[in-house]
Amino acid sequence: MIFEQFYLTCLSHASYLIGDGGEAAVVDPQRDVDLYLDFARDHGLTIKWVLETHLHADFVSGHRELAKRTGAQVYVGAKAGAELPHVPVREGDEIRFGHAVLRFLETPGLTVQAASWFPDGNRVLFAANEAGHGIRIYVLELASQKSRAVTPEGYRLAANSAAVSPDGKLVVVRGPDRKSYLYPLEGGEPTALTLDPKWIPTSWVDGSASLLVRTRGEVPVQVQRFDLRSGSLSPWRSFMPADSTGVTTIGAVRVTSDGKAYAYSYARNLSDLYVVEGLE
Numbered sequence: 001m002i003f004e005q006f007y008l009t010c011l012s013h014a015s016y017l018i019g020d021g022g023e024a025a026v027v028d029p030q031r032d033v034d035l036y037l038d039f040a041r042d043h044g045l046t047i048k049w050v051l052e053t054h055l056h057a058d059f060v061s062g063h064r065e066l067a068k069r070t071g072a073q074v075y076v077g078a079k080a081g082a083e084l085p086h087v088p089v090r091e092g093d094e095i096r097f098g099h100a101v102l103r104f105l106e107t108p109g110l111t112v113q114a115a116s117w118f119p120d121g122n123r124v125l126f127a128a129n130e131a132g133h134g135i136r137i138y139v140l141e142l143a144s145q146k147s148r149a150v151t152p153e154g155y156r157l158a159a160n161s162a163a164v165s166p167d168g169k170l171v172v173v174r175g176p177d178r179k180s181y182l183y184p185l186e187g188g189e190p191t192a193l194t195l196d197p198k199w200i201p202t203s204w205v206d207g208s209a210s211l212l213v214r215t216r217g218e219v220p221v222q223v224q225r226f227d228l229r230s231g232s233l234s235p236w237r238s239f240m241p242a243d244s245t246g247v248t249t250i251g252a253v254r255v256t257s258d259g260k261a262y263a264y265s266y267a268r269n270l271s272d273l274y275v276v277e278g279l280e
Helices: 034-042 063-070
Strands: 002-008 013-020 023-027 046-052 073-077 087-089 094-097 100-103 111-117 123-129 136-141 146-149 170-174 180-184 200-205 210-214 221-227 233-239 247-255 262-268
Touching: 002 034, 002 262, 013 034, 013 100, 023 094, 034 046, 034 063, 046 063, 046 094, 063 073, 200 221, 200 247, 210 247, 221 247
Parallel strands: 023 046, 046 073, 073 087
Antiparallel strands: 002 013, 013 023, 094 100, 111 123, 123 136, 136 146, 170 180, 200 210, 210 221, 221 233, 247 262
């Protein structure tokens, strides 16, 4: 299976191509669709589905052009009220290709900002807001398809963080004061962490005893271990591609709870320099 992220730094916009069995779906395409067409061609994929997770007010989507150039169908939530030609999808609808299954989940009345899976794969933690209200944290139970709020307004998920503890009992969140907190998911008061707001929690390690944290904008990114019992910080490791040419951003960093495996994303900007001769 192929899972590729395309990140447009100037708009902080992420889109995705998921491919398997020679077919592919593109999620929330940016206006320049050539990058999806080139990637699909290079990997022997035919783009058959274009998915819009929501209606975009902050950038121009490439769904129409991508559908026109590939013959793909555009899929939009049935409750979005979209007027463009599309396939309306509802809770539980699926798209299957190769070994991939894309299942649609609805969050009616909520605008979702960020989400994170629970370790058991049966629940989703997400930050969202109702119309006229601030962001808060919710848990979606996949079996019942019901969401419940677990924090007051003003709490949100840190960007690019694996928020839920390995035991599924705690979540690391940003409070209204921009500080990090451990929030119990089954009730109780949050615990403030003695972390400077510049540190962004990215992963849990040592069971639920430590957090890996990093700062935004560092290249290479220097990851530190934050011990929840002692409140101490210690260097863990740095991340940078072996070929660092043109690397401008290190994105999400994910580490397994035993600390033995990791994955990270990065953005690379390359350009060509031309010499013009014979000018008069």
